[in-house]
Amino acid sequence: MKKSVGANTMILPLPSVVVGTYDNDNNANMMTAAWTGIVNSSPTMISVSLRKATYSYSNIIDKQAFTICIPSKKHVLEMDYVGTVSGRIENKFEKTGLTSVKSEVVDAPYVSEFPVVLECKLVKYDDLGLHTMFIGEVIDVKIDKDCLKENGMPDILKIDPISYMHGDREYFGTGEYLGRANRMWQTSLLNDNTMSDYEKEILELILDYYNKIDNHEPIEELKEFFYWNDVDIILGPILIDSFEKYSDWYKDNNNTCFDGKHIIEKFEVDKLNEKEFIARMDVYHRAKTWEKGQAKSKRVHTKVKVECIFIKDKTANTLKMKKYNVILN
Numbered sequence: 001m002k003k004s005v006g007a008n009t010m011i012l013p014l015p016s017v018v019v020g021t022y023d024n025d026n027n028a029n030m031m032t033a034a035w036t037g038i039v040n041s042s043p044t045m046i047s048v049s050l051r052k053a054t055y056s057y058s059n060i061i062d063k064q065a066f067t068i069c070i071p072s073k074k075h076v077l078e079m080d081y082v083g084t085v086s087g088r089i090e091n092k093f094e095k096t097g098l099t100s101v102k103s104e105v106v107d108a109p110y111v112s113e114f115p116v117v118l119e120c121k122l123v124k125y126d127d128l129g130l131h132t133m134f135i136g137e138v139i140d141v142k143i144d145k146d147c148l149k150e151n152g153m154p155d156i157l158k159i160d161p162i163s164y165m166h167g168d169r170e171y172f173g174t175g176e177y178l179g180r181a182n183r184m185w186q187t188s189l190l191n192d193n194t195m196s197d198y199e200k201e202i203l204e205l206i207l208d209y210y211n212k213i214d215n216h217e218p219i220e221e222l223k224e225f226f227y228w229n230d231v232d233i234i235l236g237p238i239l240i241d242s243f244e245k246y247s248d249w250y251k252d253n254n255n256t257c258f259d260g261k262h263i264i265e266k267f268e269v270d271k272l273n274e275k276e277f278i279a280r281m282d283v284y285h286r287a288k289t290w291e292k293g294q295a296k297s298k299r300v301h302t303k304v305k306v307e308c309i310f311i312k313d314k315t316a317n318t319l320k321m322k323k324y325n326v327i328l329n
Contacts, residue, residue: 009035013163013172018082019048020067020100020109020117021059028100028109030092031056032083034164035131036068044138046118049131055087060122060134065106068136070116072160073173079162080171105139115144115159157301177286177301179263187264187281199269201319202279202310210262210283216254219247227311227320234325260287265303272309277319279308304328 014034021029035049046068050057060066071079078096085092093100099112103119110117120136147158156174163172178184185191189203209225223243226233233240240246266282285302309323 009166012165014166016071016079016162016164016171017048018069018071018079018111018114019050019056019060020069020111021056021065022063022108023055023059023087024062027087027091028093029055029059029087030069030082030098030100030109030111031087032079034166039135045123045135046120046138047133047135049128049133051131057132061125063107064122065103065108066120066122066134066136067103067106067108067110068118068120069111069114070159070161071111071114073162074160075113076162076171110142115147116154116161117142176261177263177284179284180265183265184263187267196269198271198277198319202269202277202308203267205310205319205321206264206267206279206281206308210264214260214262219250222246222250225321226324227313227322230322232323232325234323236326236328260285275312276322277310279306279310281306281308 015036017033017036018030019033023029031050031054033048033050037047039045039047048066048068050060056066075098078098081096082092085095092098100109101112102109106119106121108119110119118138119140119142121139123135123137125132125134143154143159147155149155157177160174163174164170165172187203189200189207192200195203205225209222212221226243226246228243231241233246235249238249240249263284263286264281265284267279268281269277269279271277283304283306285304287300305327307323307325307327308321310319311322312318313320
């Protein structure tokens with residue numbers, strides 16, 4: 001049962017950003033804000049809402065520009081200070097030791113130490129009540145090179161942004177990876193309309209298998225998934241062809257890999273014959289590994305392709321895997 005808490009701005013979570021501006025004397029200022037978001041894709045526009053009492057309010061109007069910086073969790077103390085003290089009283093860059101950089105495309109500064117900056121030209125602003133919403137066209141986005149993936153997109157885990165919980169006024173770090181947008185449901189049992197009965201059976205089996213592995217179930221719970229009379233389990237360079245070898249591998253894996261999670265991002269099944277099916281999947285695996293001599297564990301993220309051949313086991317009247325092949329990139 002839900003309980004009414006009244007009208008409030010309970011969009012959860014909220015981003016924690018730092019707004020950069022110049023005053024009329026070209027002194028660099030910054031303030032923390034959470035009332036910000038995307039308002040348009042083309043042209044690219046974002047908004048930030050500020051109270052009239054803030055020093056940044058008049059700065060944005062006078063300079064017709066502002067920047068939005070996204071700090072990392074390691075700078076949460078500086079970000080908290082920047083959102084507490086007014087720029088009318090103190091030079092926040094001097095106090096925090098953060099570095100002000102003049103934007104080359106708009107008349108506003110940004111914070112060098114923060115990994116992401118959006119440089120914005122003021123398009124319009126609207127007095128909504130307690131807050132005024134400023135809409136800015138994003139002229140350019142700059143991201144630290146070490147926070148980019150190989151495809152040029154930002155890596156949220158390396159950026160490590162901060163979220164804000166309105167009401168209790170609390171900060172939170174980045175949560176765990178859950179899956180690819182517009183794909184997760186397709187590789188779940190929600191995708192019922194386009195799946196055949198055997199595809200649903202195979203997907204249920206795969207999801208159950210990964211769930212048991214991620215929960216570190218006893219090895220006996222995993223024995224039922226494979227057709228041990230004729231099995232090939234290929235884990236990169238490792239070949240396992242018996243339950244005894246699989247048991248040894250599983251024991252070693254549990255000793256060195258924990259907090260694991262397998263996420264299926266793509267799934268398709270083809271019928272080989274009346275008794276056999278082949279399933280192909282893109283699987284994302286995240287875990288922490290620890291080796292003897294290391295001070296702490298290391299987070300590892302791996303994307304692999306998996307091919308499984310299923311055979312109808314007459315004895316158990318169910319599908320079982322006779323081949324499980326992990327294809328490393």
